[in-house]
Amino acid sequence: MSRNPTEPIPWQLPGSSSGGYAVHGASGPNWLSLSRIRSSMQAKLIVGGAGASIIALSLIAAVAFFVTKDAISDTVMNGLNAVATTQHQQINSLFAHYQDEVDSISTDTHVTQSLRHYIATGDHVDRLVLNQILTDRASKSGSEESFDLHNTTGQIVASSDPSHIGESATDPTIEGFIIDYASNGLSSSLPGIRVSGPIIFDGRTVGYVTVHHDLVDLSYIVTRYIGRRDTGESVIVQRAEDGDAWFVTGLRFNNGGDFYRPIEENPDRVEIRALSQGAGRETDLTDYRGATVYSVHQYIEIADIGLIVKIDESEALSRVGGLTRALTLAIIGVSIVIVITTIFISRRLVSPISQLTQAADKFSRGELSSRVYLESTDEIGTLGLTFNNMASSLQSANETLETKVDERTADLKRSNQDLEQFAYVASHDLQEPLRMVSSYTQLLSKRYTGKLDSDADEFISFAVDGAKRMQTLINDLLTYSRAGRSDGILKKVDTSWIVDQALNHLESRIETAGGTVDVGELPDVVADRQQLMSVFQNLISNSIKYRSANRDVHVEISAERIANAWQFSVKDNGIGIDSTFSDRIFTIFQRLHGREEYQGTGIGLAVVKKIVERSGGTIRMESELGEGSVFIFTVIDRVSDEESSQDDERNDLRVAS
Amino acid sequence: MISVSQVDILLVEDSPGDVRLTMEALADAKISNNITVASDGIEALAVLRKEGQFADAVRPDLILLDLNMPRMDGRELLGIIKEDSDLKNIPVVVLTTSQSEADILESYDLRANCYITKPVDLDQFLVVVNSIQEFWLSIVKLPTSQAA
Known part of the structure; x- marks a missing residue:
């Protein structure tokens, strides 16, 4: 029935033998913090999983943003550049045409001969002939142009506009393209272009021809804003003598103000940059409104002017802004999905763990029938099975032990009761014969002391004494066996x-x-x-x-x-x-x-x-x-x-x- | 106060040692007495009812009763005596070795006149027996015994 005491109880840990079932009823100090552990695990999963995903997503979005921004910038710049190239070509064509007009007059033999003859003779007819030629030319060109012929000192000797005759040109010897207020036939408040060239006869300069143009043709090239969106603009600037620059053509956002607008020498101004460098593409310069612009500029040497094609950065990148909004929305949306998914997954992960924890908790508090029922077949499922197996062996071991303890306790109780009963009965039943011995030895002593010999007296005395002592002992034994019995009510x-x-x-x-x-x-x-x-x-x-x-x-x-x-x-x-x-x-x-x-x-x-x-x-x-x-x-x-x-x-x- | 004639005592006790000891004690007493001994309840009842060989027994003035006896024990006998209209006036002194509370209670329930545990010490025993006799036969006033 009883286990061999040297045979170890299978699950019992060394050192816990005297304590018996140490786990039973024990409540460790960590139970209170279990829920915190669980939630922190879930929190870790959410923060770790979702956080990492969101950071990764944000990085991707950032890369996408910059790549797209670059691509859009490139596209914008290429567009600006294409416009600039086209307009530059148109301006070149225009200027070539202007040059052709000058050349056709300066190389016209009729003109050279008449001019030479007039200068030599002062013949009035010559002047009329020249005037007529120039008027014909002017009327042929069709625009607000006037053609002047100068003598070598600069005095106008013939003109398509007779009022010019006798006037002195500011500096008729300057050859090429001049754009200024003096260029437009001297009479307009608007600037114009003056193209001049020498008239050479027999290898000798005999005079100059000057063609005055208004800026309508030039303006027409740069002020067509169709397809240039809201802020797209081309401007032409010219160097001023004091180091500043000024605008040659009308401005899109000028609101009818003056053409002439000095531009202080600021290297961050796109207009200044256009004049100081040959050609360039910039994304960080400011224009006359102070707006940051994407710009392409080209220098047109023949007229010492700069052509600037630009668009506001804000508009250029407006599609990037849209992209940014779209990306932000996408990131927020995806993050929400990730967080929800992570919560879901972490619940799925944490739930069996918390089930296990609860089961183990119950188990350790003595509920030995506590088991887990996990559906998953993964590692956690295996852990659950292992837990159940362990719980079963512990339970059965504990039951065996409890039965054994109960048996032993009952044995012990029985044996204690037997012993007590024995002590009581022995002392009680011993009383009777002892009383006889005691009484009669006393009676002997009483009646026969001094009547027998001295030995008999002594013997009787010893017997009486012994009986008395035994009496006391038995009484004490009785007292002791009764002691602690809760017969009395507490x-x-x-x-x-x-x-x-x-x-x-x-x-x-x-x-x-x-x-x-x-x-x-x-x-x-x-x-x-x-x-x-x-x-x-x-x-x-x-x-x-x-x-x-x-x-x-x-x-x-x-x-x-x-x-x-x-x-x-x-x-x-x-x-x-x-x-x-x-x-x-x-x-x-x-x-x-x-x-x-x-x-x-x-x-x-x-x-x-x-x-x-x-x-x-x-x-x-x-x-x-x-x-x-x-x-x-x-x-x-x-x-x-x-x-x-x-x-x-x-x-x-x-x-x- | 002093009774003139000798008194009759019925001692119901199965142990000869105790019988002798009680008789020795009674013999020491001042009052002369006549002791009848019954070794169990049945015999005691026969004495009291003057049956068989006890036909000429006298009605006792006092019964000294042990509790634990063979055949009919003291408790049963006590019950019968106290239910018997002829006998119930005879004072019954339970004289036993038992100190059990249960025995004490039961005895008084059965209307024992008093309950005494035999002292273990001889001298005390002698004193007790003497006191019983003194008290019940000299001091206490009992109804005069009625003729049957």
């Missing part, structure tokens, strides 16, 4: 009253010994009154019995609250005891002194110990030889329990009502 009693009763019983002995007893403040306890009194009586009696010969006996009784019990002390100033004997004094019939020194069978402290321990308390003695002893015992505080349970009842009633 009641709330005042320990002070109990001690008073004990002191009453011992009054005469205390007086005889000249002793004093100090009783401190003592609590109410739940106990068998008779037995508790027996404890105090025995201990006080013990103190009186083992008093020191050198001083009056003094006993102090006090109580102190510890944990769930009251701890009582009975302290004396008696002979004390060597601490090596402090355990033995509680053994029944154990005596440390000769019978002649101190009477008694050695039952008192054994009875005290039995009573104290039967009621769930402990007792020990501390002593110093020659100084005194203190007996310390505990009584479980059931008064507070009772009161608190009454409180509970009251609370229940209150809730119920």
Whole structure:
């Protein structure tokens, strides 16, 4: 039936043998933080998973943004460049045409001969002829043009516009293209282009021809804004003498203001840049409005002008802005999806773990039938199965153990009862014959002492003495076997009253010994009154019995609250005891002194110990030889329990009502 | 106060040692007495009812009753005596070794007149027996015995 004691219990850990089933009922310090662990795991998954995805997505979006921005910039720039190239070609064509007009006059033999003849003779006819030629040319060209012929000193000698005749040109010797206010036939408030060239005869300059143009043709090239979106614009700038520059053509956002607008020498201005460099593409310059623009500029050397084709950066990148919004929305959308997915997945992941945790928690709190039911077949599912297997073996091991403990406890109880019964019956049944022996030896002694010989007297005396001692022993045995049996009802009693009763019983002995007893403040306890009194009586009696010969006996009784019990002390100033004997004094019939020194069978402290321990308390003695002893015992505080349970009842009633 | 004639005592006791000891004690007493001994309840009842060999027995003035006896024990006998209208006035002193609370209670329930545990010490026993006799036969006033 019983297991071989040397055979180890399979699951038992080394070192836990005395503690029995150590896991049972244990509650580790970590249980409270389990939910926190779980949620932090979920949080980690969400923060880790979703965070990483969102960061990655944002990086991709950023890369996409910059790539797209570059692509769009390139496209815009290419568009600007195409416009600039086209307009440059158109301007070149226009200027070539202007040059052709000049050349056709300066190389016209009719003109050269008439001019030479006029200069030489001052013949009025020549001038008329020249005027006519020039007027024909002007009318042929169809635009607001005027053709002038100058002599070598610059004086106008013939013109398509007769009012010009006699005037002096500002600087007729300048060849090429001049754009200024003086260019437009001197009469307009608008600037114009003046194209001049020498008239050469026989390798000698005989005069100059100047063709005046308005800026309509040039403006027409650059001020067509169709297909240039909201801010697309071409402007032509010219260098001014003071280092500034000025606009040659009308501005899209000028609101009818002056053409001439000085541009201070600021290298970040696109107009300045256009004049200082041959050609370029820039994305970070500002225009006359102060707006940052994407620009392409080309320098047209023949007229010392710069052509700028530009568009506001904000408009150029408006599609990038749209892209940014779209990307942002996409990132937000995808992030939400990722977070939701992560939460879902983490729940799926965490849920079996928390199930396992709960099951293990229950299990460790003694619910040994606790199991997990996981559907998954992955590692966590396997863990669940392993847990269940472990739980099953522990449960069965525990059940076996519990059965065994129950059996052993029952055995022990039975054997204790048997022993007690034996002691009681033995002592009780021994009483009867012993009483006979005792009575008749006494009767013998009474009737025949002195009537037989002296040996007989002695023998009878020994028999009487032995019978009496045996009587005492059997009585003590009876007392001991009865001690601690809770025949009496456990009641709330005042320990002070109990001690008073004990002191009453011992009054005469205390007086005889000249002793004093100090009783401190003592609590109410739940106990068998008779037995508790027996404890105090025995201990006080013990103190009186083992008093020191050198001083009056003094006993102090006090109580102190510890944990769930009251701890009582009975302290004396008696002979004390060597601490090596402090355990033995509680053994029944154990005596440390000769019978002649101190009477008694050695039952008192054994009875005290039995009573104290039967009621769930402990007792020990501390002593110093020659100084005194203190007996310390505990009584479980059931008064507070009772009161608190009454409180509970009251609370229940209150809730119920 | 002093009774003139000798008194009759019925001692119901199965142990010869105790019978002898009780008789020794009674013999020490001041009052002369006549003791009838019954070794169990049935015999005691025969004495009380003057049956068979006890036809000429006298009605006792006091019954000293042990509890634990063979055949009919003291409790049963006590019950019968106290239910019997002729016998119930005879004082019954339970004199036993039992200190059991249950026995004490039961005895008084059965209307024992008093319950005494035999002292173990001989001298005390002698004192007790003497006191019983003194008390019940000299001090206590009992109804005069009615003729049957």
